[in-house]
Amino acid sequence: MARAGTYPVHSALATAAEGVLPDPLDHFAEEHLRQREICGMLDTIAAAARPDRAVTIEALRHLTTALPRHLHDEEQGLFPSLRHRSEPDDEINDTLDRLDADHARTAQFLDAVIAALGRIAGSGGALTAEEAETVTGFAAHERRHLIVENAIVLPLARVRLTAGDLDALRQAMVLRRAPDTNTDSTGDRDANWDGEGDGDGDG
Ligand SMILES: [Fe+2]
């Protein structure tokens, strides 16, 4: 029999904790791999006469949930922490400024990309030429961004962030992933792309 009181009531938080790797920098690296994969899917969707609907929905789900969460993890956790710990000789602030500007551009792109993918997920057709250009432009933008984060930001963070910084960073990431304790006021782009659902036939 289950022992009453063995586990705290915040099981959603425990589940979220299992979803974040012990080293949050490893977690960022894993999410970057996933983002590269999504970029490949976006290029495939843009080039297809009849894009695979399941792939389109998979990309939509990423763009409406995981990606906004990742941006918040960096903007509210990783980047400020690295600014705080970096040495003047690291000359990281200009790079982080550029990456923050990239995120703003990502957010600008995202509405159009989500709208385009949402349209074909509903209709089953192909992207228009203009939509395809937006989607491939977004993928190219994301790839450039990933190169800088992987080559400069994560290696420096591994050198500069303390064990306490990493704990705090990870805790915030866990909270951001716990549905019952989501303190992220900016939220995800809640399009509910759960495969079958509201998006169907929504034009
Ligand atoms: Fe990133």
Ligand SMILES: [Fe+2]
């Ligand atoms: Fe980023």
